[in-house]
Amino acid sequence: MSNLVSKEIRLKARPQGMPKASDFEVASKPVAQPGEGDVLVRNIWMSVDPYMRGRMMDRESYVPPFQIGEVLQGGAIGQVVESKSPKLKVGxxxxxMFGWREYETSKAENFQKIDPTLGPIEAYLGALGMPGMTAYAGLFKIGELKDGDTVFVSAASGAVGQIVCQLAKAHGCYVVGSAGSDDKCRWLEKEAGIDKAINYKTCGDLNKAVGEAFPKGIDVYFENVGGAHLEAAINHMKPFGRLALCGMIEQYNDTTPRPGPSNIIQAVGKSLxxxxxxxxxxxxxxxxxxxxMGKLIKAGKMKWQESVExxxxxxPKAFLNLFSGANVGKMLVKVGPDKAV
Ligand SMILES: NC(=O)c1ccc[n+]([C@@H]2O[C@H](COP(=O)([O-])OP(=O)(O)OC[C@H]3O[C@@H](n4cnc5c(N)ncnc54)[C@H](OP(=O)(O)O)[C@@H]3O)[C@@H](O)[C@H]2O)c1
Incomplete structure (x- = not known):
């Protein structure tokens, strides 16, 4: 054992409905000395992501559930402070995936080296990382985006949504996004450059607002929210429209199953x-x-926002922010100094 102690967050109880601070506990653990082939990493940033809510449930899914009493996992960026591997060096x-803790000792293969000159290192958890790649895969591979399409994006100012919006704009699309505050909508129109932002909390009838924003209909809907957003999108999809189902955060804390979109029958007639x-x-x-992304960043056509706890x-507070909309852009946690060595 080294003399270091790592603070970490463990799952204390499986959340029922909206998670509470008491579902988590802060604990400390001695940091293991690296053995042959290992490195010791000090985390600097960690990510909280909506999919982690699903891992807090005891159920089969595409990722295994978190276990009660064990440290949580998730994306993290850190710096090597000790190395017993030729694959990574100190610095x-x-x-x-060793987030939710300050330090981790593990095989060098469990860490991927990043290039800190490409952008701020924390961007590898957002625009240059999993959320950015989600935006890209969803829009181009699943949504089959074509230049000039009309595109609707829900949770448009979030980590994924803000990138979706700007990728679509870069391809000459007409883009409308929905978000939960006037400030978020202002940023989307003024900084991300989308054509129209709808504040779904104050617009009244969301279906009407979406219809007015798309007089000729929607080619691609990038779905992050579900519920009324999905129904509104289906109502206004053009024939042969594509819906990229990325997430449905509105129902991650549901305790009972809800009925599907009442208008799903339209998928048949419109060949969606x-x-x-x-x-x-x-x-x-x-x-x-x-x-x-490199091309767009260089050209000043890709911006992003971050919220930091x-x-x-x-x-845990950062994680809860995702469900109240308290985050603007990518939600991050700063867990250590900018440089660990
Ligand atoms: N399929 C994949 O591989 C994949 C990968 C990453 C993310 N995702 C999904 O992509 C979506 C966005 O993830 P993200 O990481 O970019 O998170 P995010 O958008 O940065 O944060 C979540 C946002 O969702 C909105 N929201 C929360 N509860 C809501 C509700 N009840 N109704 C409407 N909006 C609500 C809030 O914004 P407002 O202020 O606008 O309400 C909140 O800021 C999530 O559904 C996530 O599960 C999927």
Whole structure:
């Protein structure tokens, strides 16, 4: 054992409905000394993501459930502070799935080196990481986006949504996004450059607002929310429209199953394609994703927002922010100093 102690967040209870602070506990653990082939990494940033809510339930899914009393997992960016592997050296910045903790000792293969010169290192958890890749895979592979399409995006100002909006704009599309505050809508129109943002909390009749925003209909709907958003999109899809089902955050905390979209029958008559996807099944896109993002960032055509909670103790608060909409853009937790060595 080293003399270091790592603070970590464990799952204390499986949340019933909306998670509560008491479903999590802060604990400490001695940090293991690296053995042959291992590295010791000090985390600097960690990510909280909506999919983690599903892992808090005891059920079969595409990722195994978190276990009560065990440290949670998720994306993290850190720096190697000790190395017993030729694969990584002290000072290297790395990403891993060892989030929700300050330190981790593990085989070097469990960390991927990142290039800190491409952008701020925390962007590898957002625009240049899983959320950005989700936007890219969903829009192009699942949504089959064509230049000039009309595109509707829900949770448009979030980590995934903000990238979807700008990728679609870069392809000459007419883009409308929905978000839960006037500030978020303003950023989408003024900074992300979309054609119209709908504040779904104050617009009154969402279906009417979507219809007015798309007088000629929607080619591609990028679904992050579900419920009334999905029904409104289906009502206004053009024939042969594509719906990329990325997530349905509105129902992640439901305790009873809800009925499906009441207007799903329209999928038949309009020949709609509704397809769900999980980003990890589309890793073949990584090279083209970086090529396109690199080009857009260089041209000043890709911006992103981040919200930051400070300290590992505030990771549960950051996670809860995702369900109240308190985050603007990618929700991150700063868990350590900018440089660990
Ligand atoms: N399929 C995949 O591989 C994959 C990968 C990553 C993410 N996702 C999904 O993509 C979606 C966005 O994820 P993200 O990481 O980018 O999160 P995010 O959009 O940055 O954060 C979640 C946002 O959802 C909105 N929201 C929360 N509860 C809502 C509700 N009841 N009704 C309407 N909006 C609500 C809030 O924004 P407002 O202020 O606008 O309400 C909140 O800020 C999620 O559904 C997530 O599960 C899927």
């Amino acid at each position: 290297d910045f790395v990403q891993s 394609k509704l397809q769900g996807f999980i980003v990890s099944n589309h890793l073949d896109i990584v090279p083209s994703f970086y090529a396109e 400070d300290g590992i103790e505030n990771a």
